[in-house]
Amino acid sequence: MSIIENLELTAKNDYCKTLKELTPAELHLCLGKAMMGEIADTWEKCQKKEASKRRAYYFSAEFLMGRMMYNNLYCMGILDTTKKLLKSKGIDINVFEDIDDAALGNGGLGRLAACFLDSAATQEVPLDGYGIRYKYGLFKQLIEDGYQVEIADNWQRFEDPWCIRREEDAVEVKFQDQTVKAVPYDMAVIGYGAKSINTLRLWQAEAVDEFDFLAFNASHYDEAVKAKNDAENISSVLYPNDGTHEGKLLRLKQQYFFCSASLQDIIKRYKAKYGNDFSKFSSHAAIQLNDTHPVISIPELIRLLGLEGIGFEEALDIAQKTFAYTNHTVLGEALEKWDKNLIREILPEILTIIERIAIHEYNDMHAKGVSDEQFAKKMAIIDGDLVHMARLACYVGSYVNGVAWIHTEILKDDVLKEWYELYPERFQNKTNGITQRRWLGLCNPELSDFITERVGDGWLKDLSVLKGLEKNIDAKTVRAFNTIKKKKKTQLANYIKDTEGVEIDPSFIFDIQVKRLHEYKRQLLNAFSIVMIYNKLKKGELKDWQPTAFIFGAKAAPGYARAKAIIKYINEVAKLVNNDPDTKDKLKVHFVQNYNVSYAEKIVVAADFSEQISTAGTEASGTGNMKFMLNGAVTLGTYDGANVEIAQQAGIENEYIFGARVEEIDELKANKSYNPREVYDNNPEIKAVLDTLVDGTFSDGGAVGEGSFAELYTAILNGTAWHDPDHYFLLLDLQDYVDTKIKGNKDYQDRTAFGKKCLINIANAGMFSSDRTILEYAKDLWHVK
Numbered sequence: 143m144s145i146i147e148n149l150e151l152t153a154k155n156d157y158c159k160t161l162k163e164l165t166p167a168e169l170h171l172c173l174g175k176a177m178m179g180e181i182a183d184t185w186e187k188c189q190k191k192e193a194s195k196r197r198a199y200y201f202s203a204e205f206l207m208g209r210m211m212y213n214n215l216y217c218m219g220i221l222d223t224t225k226k227l228l229k230s231k232g233i234d235i236n237v238f239e240d241i242d243d244a245a246l247g248n249g250g251l252g253r254l255a256a257c258f259l260d261s262a263a264t265q266e267v268p269l270d271g272y273g274i275r276y277k278y279g280l281f282k283q284l285i286e287d288g289y290q291v292e293i294a295d296n297w298q299r300f301e302d303p304w305c306i307r308r309e310e311d312a313v314e315v316k317f318q319d320q321t322v323k324a325v326p327y328d329m330a331v332i333g334y335g336a337k338s339i340n341t342l343r344l345w346q347a348e349a350v351d352e353f354d355f356l357a358f359n360a361s362h363y364d365e366a367v368k369a370k371n372d373a374e375n376i377s378s379v380l381y382p383n384d385g386t387h388e389g390k391l392l393r394l395k396q397q398y399f400f401c402s403a404s405l406q407d408i409i410k411r412y413k414a415k416y417g418n419d420f421s422k423f424s425s426h427a428a429i430q431l432n433d434t435h436p437v438i439s440i441p442e443l444i445r446l447l448g449l450e451g452i453g454f455e456e457a458l459d460i461a462q463k464t465f466a467y468t469n470h471t472v473l474g475e476a477l478e479k480w481d482k483n484l485i486r487e488i489l490p491e492i493l494t495i496i497e498r499i500a501i502h503e504y505n506d507m508h509a510k511g512v513s514d515e516q517f518a519k520k521m522a523i524i525d526g527d528l529v530h531m532a533r534l535a536c537y538v539g540s541y542v543n544g545v546a547w548i549h550t551e552i553l554k555d556d557v558l559k560e561w562y563e564l565y566p567e568r569f570q571n572k573t574n575g576i577t578q579r580r581w582l583g584l585c586n587p588e589l590s591d592f593i594t595e596r597v598g599d600g601w602l603k604d605l606s607v608l609k610g611l612e613k614n615i616d617a618k619t620v621r622a623f624n625t626i627k628k629k630k631k632t633q634l635a636n637y638i639k640d641t642e643g644v645e646i647d648p649s650f651i652f653d654i655q656v657k658r659l660h661e662y663k664r665q666l667l668n669a670f671s672i673v674m675i676y677n678k679l680k681k682g683e684l685k686d687w688q689p690t691a692f693i694f695g696a697k698a699a700p701g702y703a704r705a706k707a708i709i710k711y712i713n714e715v716a717k718l719v720n721n722d723p724d725t726k727d728k729l730k731v732h733f734v735q736n737y738n739v740s741y742a743e744k745i746v747v748a749a750d751f752s753e754q755i756s757t758a759g760t761e762a763s764g765t766g767n768m769k770f771m772l773n774g775a776v777t778l779g780t781y782d783g784a785n786v787e788i789a790q791q792a793g794i795e796n797e798y799i800f801g802a803r804v805e806e807i808d809e810l811k812a813n814k815s816y817n818p819r820e821v822y823d824n825n826p827e828i829k830a831v832l833d834t835l836v837d838g839t840f841s842d843g844g845a846v847g848e849g850s851f852a853e854l855y856t857a858i859l860n861g862t863a864w865h866d867p868d869h870y871f872l873l874l875d876l877q878d879y880v881d882t883k884i885k886g887n888k889d890y891q892d893r894t895a896f897g898k899k900c901l902i903n904i905a906n907a908g909m910f911s912s913d914r915t916i917l918e919y920a921k922d923l924w925h926v927k
């Protein structure tokens with residue numbers, strides 16, 4: 143039976159409706175289920191296959207999967223036929239745009255996990271994911287009067303066809319004050335061509351027994367309800383607010399919850415095969431810890447092995463061979479440290495094990511000749527009342543990897559220097575990547591056809607094939623590319639018009655910055671540059687300025703006041719330049735609402751310039767930059783993260799690189815010789831820009847000079863109790879940034895030369911496939927390939 147016949151039958155049986163009568167959510171469910179039926183046999187075979195070989199497991203607090211329908215149709219090779227079949231029934235496949243993204247993540251780290259699963263399935267790497275099935279994903283964002291408004295993301299409100307509940311594999315997870323049931327939901331991860339299917343297992347927290355006898359005894363009814371709510375609370379929201387003690391406990395519970403459940407699951411499967419002989423455990427399982435969130439797995443594995451009769455030393459040795467840790471940040475405040483007392487409160491046994499590891503560590507380091515001073519300052523897993531999760535992972539793990547060349551160098555030279563000196567063989571670089579199936583094949587069929595016509599379709603599974611494009615970039619090819627780019631810009635403009643009611647002229651340059659909102663990513667620097675350009679245009683400078691649309695998309699963490707102020711500031715800038723008759727034909731600023739994976743698929747394809755402007759030394763890698771490159775945008779960026787490798791691959795002359803390099807920033811920090819006030823006093827254009835924060839040009843809703851904009855102003859010029867003035871060096875880079883922007887604007891006008899740069903970027907994007915990355919993990923870290 144074909145999928146469509148199947149579909150009509152389900153519509154009739156389940157809803158007494160014809161296909162056309164189904165709501166988008168119903169149709170999504172019917173089609174999703176029909177597709178799951180189609181792949182069921184292959185999936186089962188894949189889960190049983192190679193049970194005897196080593197498997198890798200990716201532990202991650204986030205999986206930012208995005209919308210599954212189109213991707214799964216695409217990977218199953220039935221997107222076009224399904225589109226036609228639905229059309230023949232009077233249904234536009236775009237109805238699925240109404241279905242929410244699976245947004246079980248915040249940003250890059252979560253999207254990386256999703257790209258890795260896709261690549262592993264496609265490249266037949268035995269990798270399964272483990273995470274949390276949050277009831278509410280990352281909030282949905284509205285922009286109202288220029289402010290961010292957050293709406294709960296109730297993504298499961300219409301059943302989810304992609305996950306199968308596996309009641310039989312439920313396990314219990316115990317805390318000091320509570321025991322909960324962890325129920326797995328398995329999502330099929332369909333490799334390209336649907337020959338290989340891996341599994342993402344997401345745990346949901348529930349009461350151990352919902353129909354506990356207590357519930358039937360009226361006097362205990364409230365207790366039973368409370369137990370149920372307390373249990374479900376654990377997998378309720380992504381990153382609960384950790385400003386309170388309760389919030390911190392909940393976060394720790396979340397981490398332990400999914401780590402414990404996943405490890406119990408892996409041990410159960412191992413025992414089914416090998417019984418109680420744990421000598422082969424580490425050659426059976428490799429566990430990758432995506433950042434520090436799952437590092438609590440280390441003491442938990444030791445605890446679980448203890449229950450199997452394995453002594454501490456042996457269990458520690460097994461853990462050391464099983465785990466590997468990926469570091470995602472060099473920002474000190476983001477390297478997790480847990481208060482001992484907090485761990486003791488809910489996981490006393492785990493704390494005891496961590497303490498044993500810490501003693502073992504001390505003896506080990508002592509024997510290796512590490513001085514007590516260095517140990518105490520830089521390496522102690524337990525430092526006073528704090529447990530350093532990154533240190534725990536460095537000590538008890540087989541590998542530590544950074545996510546871009548420069549990032550790994552910074553880990554080795556600075557952040558984890560002492561660890562590198564002790565265990566140089568453990569340190570590896572694994573530059574991030576993105577899946578070309580979603581980020582080119584699916585989101586840019588026009589460019590995909592253009593590429594396939596020229597180099598064949600081998601790029602779908604081997605992105606290095608793109609290099610072949612470089613051979614003959616003649617004027618005709620460039621014109622064909624430019625036509626496609628214009629088409630994608632028009633599509634985005636139409637989408638923005640339809641969904642947000644804002645008109646953007648597709649003949650404008652599209653200069654785009656989309657990513658989480660954070661000070662280090664410097665969206666404020668971008669906004670400043672626009673104000674500076676606006677001022678120049680008002681003065682009649684920049685005579686041959688090519689009209690430009692600056693498009694932003696970003697969510698600010700709900701408790702991050704400065705990030706929210708920056709969103710408001712950008713929207714104030716938009717209001718000014720979009721409405722000024724002198725500039726509205728030359729500048730357009732738009733902040734899109736609710737930037738997420740599905741929005742990214744529409745945006746990255748439409749950019750001429752990709753803004754990647756973090757302070758050098760702060761962005762670990764970036765993956766947004768790779769999506770833009772692959773779709774033929776040039777990078778306007780600093781020498782930071784994977785931008786370094788992007789410039790290396792495509793040639794620095796084909797990007798717009800500006801600003802201070804890491805060495806320079808390091809030196810300024812070391813000498814304490816950076817003085818933003820000096821820049822402000824000596825550069826009247828910069829002063830004029832900065833003054834807009836306090837002179838009433840823009841409104842932050844508060845009194846002039848007192849509200850959140852004034853706070854930004856003070857943070858830059860005076861600093862605060864917790865940071866130096868302008869700690870992300872906006873003023874240091876602003877002039878060079880604006881100059882570079884103006885140069886890019888001028889270059890753009892030679893459509894052939896500029897289009898050629900874009901094409902060279904595409905041709906050299908091969909190394910940024912997550913296929914390459916995952917094959918490196920498989921070979922160098924997991925030894926499964």
Ligand SMILES: *Cc1c(COP(=O)(O)O)cnc(C)c1O
Binds near residue numbers: 764
């Ligand atoms: C790729 C992606 C990111 C990561 O972007 P960076 O620019 O690397 O920070 C964040 N959010 C979404 C929705 C993405 O698709």
